[in-house]
Amino acid sequence: MTKQFLQKLCCPFDKAELNIQVFSEKDNGNIYEGLLTCSHCKRQYPIIFGVPVMAPDEYRESQTELPFYQKWQHQFPEETRKILLPE
Numbered sequence: 001m002t003k004q005f006l007q008k009l010c011c012p013f014d015k016a017e018l019n020i021q022v023f024s025e026k027d028n029g030n031i032y033e034g035l036l037t038c039s040h041c042k043r044q045y046p047i048i049f050g051v052p053v054m055a056p057d058e059y060r061e062s063q064t065e066l067p068f069y070q071k072w073q074h075q076f077p078e079e080t081r082k083i084l085l086p087e
């Protein structure tokens, strides 16, 4: 996913701006893995293999997303970590 494309994205629920954290990039500077966080509702959308996962809540698959969260959990703010990976 290119950074230019990213700037056109907004939260599908409330159309608010998304903040991005980039975890890894490809050689050409495109985002490969990262996390989008809505500035309003605080929903989080992972970018996995260059694709932003922006499905509605009921269609999100923890099976797909969990390995991603486990890999990058040390990058997340503490309160997010508790929500995603309860002990």
Ligand SMILES: [Zn+2]
Pocket (backbone or CB within 6 Å): 011, 012, 013, 014, 015, 016, 038, 039, 040, 041, 042, 043
């Ligand atoms: Zn939102």
